[in-house]
Amino acid sequence: MKRIRLSTVRDKIKDLVQQANFELQDDVLKIIQxxxxxxxxxxxxxxLSQILQNAQIAREEKLGLCQDxxxxxxxVELGEQVQLEYDDNLPSLKEAITEGVRQGYEEGYLRKSVVEDPVRRKNTGDNTPAYIHWELVPGEVFKVSFVAKGGGAENMSAIRMFAPAAGLEGIEDFVVETVxxxxxxxxPPIIVGVGVxxxxxxxxxxxxxxxxRRPLGSHNPDPFYADxxxxxxKRINNLGIGPQGMGGRCTALAVHVESFPCHIASMPAAVNIQCHSHRVLSFEL
Ligand code: SF4
Structure with a gap:
């Protein structure tokens, strides 16, 4: 049985959100270079040259890569053999993550981008709540993956419920049309996440x-989805949108597809777009 203190989780989250917002990771930098x-x-x-320069300044000066x-x-992947230790008055794992976000965004002078009600629009003031997806897994795994998701890219995402007859062609056309x-x-250049x-x-x-889920530019282990x-x-980069819409071949840095079994009458597909400010980071305890 692995024991993990909630205060350790809070402190790791506090550092994680700042590091992700200050530093573009090597896989992203390499593709942009x-x-x-x-x-x-x-x-x-x-x-592209300005994006790289911006990334260097953000890393050196510990400044947000983007204002958003x-x-x-x-x-969060939580192992069934993990025992959580409740310390520092933290009542739950959810609150430990929330407190890490609160402290990290405050300490790093990162913009607070959450409103407490979608219509009445009052800022919560501390970038919480966090958006947490839980997965219970076997063993002693404790893994947290984080993405800072800007509004501009998230707003361009889409979902469609296809009939199976639309086939692979229907899904691919939908992804290209969305971009x-x-x-x-x-x-742009964007990263395109596709759920099938x-x-x-x-x-x-x-x-x-x-x-x-994977380093940028790596391919799905199933050759069908890798293709x-x-x-x-290729199709997206032939659209000619280019970096920041200025024209060119580099509209997307990568397309990553994930799939899952579905109903015999359905074939859902979703596209989640991420901007070049691809602030993704994870840790394991
Ligand atoms: S889409 Fe990304 S790069 Fe553009 S403003 Fe939002 S966070 Fe920044």
Whole structure:
């Protein structure tokens, strides 16, 4: 049985949200650097160079990569053999994560981007609540994955309930059409998370998970979906939107697809778009 103190979780979350907001990770930087060399459009190339310069300044000065420091979204894998120790007056794991977000966003001078009611629009003032997705897993695993999700990219996401007859072609057209319609709004170059299957809510979760489950640019282990990722990336980069919509070939850095079994009468598909400010980080205890 593994024992984990809630105060340790809170402190790790506090550091995690800041580090993710200050530092673009190596897999993201590498793909942007490669594209900076290849991009044909001079304006697009200049944007990529500015993104890299911005990333360097953010890392060195400990400043947010973008003014929109995002909703704090977590995927938590909690092992059945993990015992949580309740200390520092933290009443639950959920509250430990929430408190980590509260302290991290305050300490890092990160913008508070949450309103307490979708219509009445009063800011909660501390970037909480966090958006937490729980998964109970066997063993002593305790893994937390975080993504800071900016509004501009999230707003361009979409879901569609297809009939199975739409086939793979129908889903691929939907993904390309969603990116095309989004244009410059999600601050390209983007990362495209695609969820195929499950049911209505599960396909949206798959699309989000697709953004952070694997290093950027790696492919789905199933060759069928790996080929789909390659085809989609090619089609998206032929749209000509380019970095920040300035024209060019680099509209997406990667397309990641995740799938799940579904009902015989359904074929749901969801697209979750993430901007170039791909602030994803995880830790295990
Ligand atoms: S979409 Fe991303 S890069 Fe654009 S403003 Fe939002 S967080 Fe920043």
């Amino acid at each position: 490669d594209w900076e060399q290849q991009e044909e459009s001079p304006a697009g190339k200049a944007v 420091t995002g909703l704090a979204v977590f995927f 095309d319609k989004a244009g410059s709004n999600p601050c 299957g499950g049911n209505f809510e599960y396909s949206a979760l798959l699309a989000k998970k697709a953004l952070l 789909m990722e390659k085809r989609l990336l």
